[in-house]
Amino acid sequence: MTGTTSGERATELRNQTVDALKDAGTIVSARVEAVMRAVPRETFAPEADLDAVYEPWNGLVTKRDENGRAVSSLSAPDAQAHMLEQARIEPGMTVLEIGSGGMNAAYLSEMVGPTGRVTTVDIDPFVTERTSRFLDQAGYPQVTVVLADAEHGVPQHAPYDRILVTVGAWDVPPAWIDQLVDGGLLVVPLKVMGLMRTVALVREGDRLVSESARLFGFVPMQGVGAHDSTELALREGAVRLVFDEQAPADLSRLEGVLEYEPLVVDSGAGLRLGEPWATMQMWLATTVPGFCRILVDRAANEASPRPLGGLHTGMAAVDGANLAYVASRKLGGQELTLEVHAYGPAPAALAELVAEQLRVWDRDHRGGPGPQYLVYPATTPDERLPAADFAVAKRHSRVLLSWPRPANTVGSDVLHHPNHQ
Numbered sequence: 001m002t003g004t005t006s007g008e009r010a011t012e013l014r015n016q017t018v019d020a021l022k023d024a025g026t027i028v029s030a031r032v033e034a035v036m037r038a039v040p041r042e043t044f045a046p047e048a049d050l051d052a053v054y055e056p057w058n059g060l061v062t063k064r065d066e067n068g069r070a071v072s073s074l075s076a077p078d079a080q081a082h083m084l085e086q087a088r089i090e091p092g093m094t095v096l097e098i099g100s101g102g103m104n105a106a107y108l109s110e111m112v113g114p115t116g117r118v119t120t121v122d123i124d125p126f127v128t129e130r131t132s133r134f135l136d137q138a139g140y141p142q143v144t145v146v147l148a149d150a151e152h153g154v155p156q157h158a159p160y161d162r163i164l165v166t167v168g169a170w171d172v173p174p175a176w177i178d179q180l181v182d183g184g185l186l187v188v189p190l191k192v193m194g195l196m197r198t199v200a201l202v203r204e205g206d207r208l209v210s211e212s213a214r215l216f217g218f219v220p221m222q223g224v225g226a227h228d229s230t231e232l233a234l235r236e237g238a239v240r241l242v243f244d245e246q247a248p249a250d251l252s253r254l255e256g257v258l259e260y261e262p263l264v265v266d267s268g269a270g271l272r273l274g275e276p277w278a279t280m281q282m283w284l285a286t287t288v289p290g291f292c293r294i295l296v297d298r299a300a301n302e303a304s305p306r307p308l309g310g311l312h313t314g315m316a317a318v319d320g321a322n323l324a325y326v327a328s329r330k331l332g333g334q335e336l337t338l339e340v341h342a343y344g345p346a347p348a349a350l351a352e353l354v355a356e357q358l359r360v361w362d363r364d365h366r367g368g369p370g371p372q373y374l375v376y377p378a379t380t381p382d383e384r385l386p387a388a389d390f391a392v393a394k395r396h397s398r399v400l401l402s403w404p405r406p407a408n409t410v411g412s413d414v415l416h417h418p419n420h421q
């Protein structure tokens with residue numbers, strides 16, 4: 001733009017981003033709006049193009065590993081704004097950020113003000129060096145930058161009123177609960193059954209209770225808390241099944257499963273183009289045994305003589321030697337229908353189970369808030385755990401999920417005890 005300096009252009013883009021996030025309902029508080037209008041995002045990604053820095057919905061990768069996978073990034077403004085809203089930061093608070101970069105720490109520093117304290121920790125010296133440098137340049141030298149594996153928190157500055165985890169976690173290590181004040185908030189992108197949701201959890205004694213959860217992608221945790229999923233490659237890797245937990249013991253029974261003729265069942269459940277489906281994924285993950293994610297290489301699939309049909313949703317389930325995945329099919333206008341494509345020697349029962357759960361989601365949970373999360377230390381005796389719809393045992397914690405009761409069934413449902421899942 002003629003006559004516009006890069007500083008003016010950055011301010012203009014920053015305001016456009018904040019306006020877009022307000023319109024989308026992500027920014028709701030005056031405090032988050034004010035800091036996101038004030039802090040110059042470009043200081044924390046000097047090598048990137050200004051338009052990319054201010055793209056509201058995408059993060060910027062700042063480091064990749066030897067296999068090309070992103071290991072550090074400047075999180076998307078959308079994700080940062082949402083986490084800041086979830087964290088309800090007040091002036092004077094003591095805050096720990098896990099996963100550094102500088103940008104989010106600068107927002108936090110603005111929000112806690114001169115009487116508060118922000119510590120940010122990262123496992124990677126490349127990241128901590130940049131973070132310190134950028135924070136100094138942007139005028140936030142008061143933020144403490146620590147190089148460590150955050151699996152153990154940062155005990156030297158604890159306790160914290162808030163802990164914001166800005167890296168994808170599979171578990172909640174004891175340090176994150178122990179270093180939080182009672183009533184304090186942990187905001188963490190937590191994976192359950194392979195599905196990551198950024199969950200705001202309040203500490204109540206030794207347990208955590210969720211206030212809200214929303215789908216965002218984050219780079220995975222490294223170090224002691226890193227977690228490997230179990231994968232089965234089909235059709236020479238063109239199709240992969242990914243189990244984050246509760247993988248069946250004998251996956252070899254599924255080899256060759258895609259060579260059967262598919263059975264296609266229209267569930268009757270619907271979806272509109274652009275409609276969020278995070279609760280549908282989580283509903284299937286918590287109600288269909290054998291749930292897994294399915295990753296399909298589009299080019300290899302299209303080149304296959306027997307391509308998998310439908311628009312893929314990434315959700316599947318296995319039962320013995322049978323496999324079923326969920327696909328959508330366009331109806332008219334904005335409407336889609338959800339189909340189940342099932343393969344194997346006897347796929348009908350699995351196909352019907354998945355279809356039935358899609359219908360239950362459509363009837364009872366579509367557009368709803370999704371499940372509440374409870375997190376307990378793994379050492380909690382069974383008799384202290386409340387009833388829940390679904391439970392998963394992690395290394396350090398037990399995560400329990402409970403769905404809101406649909407209006408017409410309040411009090412009539414039998415809850416499953418977590419240990420039976």
Ligand SMILES: C[S@@+](CC[C@H](N)C(=O)[O-])C[C@H]1O[C@@H](n2cnc3c(N)ncnc32)[C@H](O)[C@@H]1O
Binds near residue numbers: 071072
């Ligand atoms: C998405 S980036 C953080 C973004 C940053 N908060 C910002 O302001 O945009 C995630 C970071 O988590 C770090 N990380 C991964 N595993 C970690 C661990 N165990 N302890 C501390 N940091 C870790 C990575 O090195 C990476 O820099």
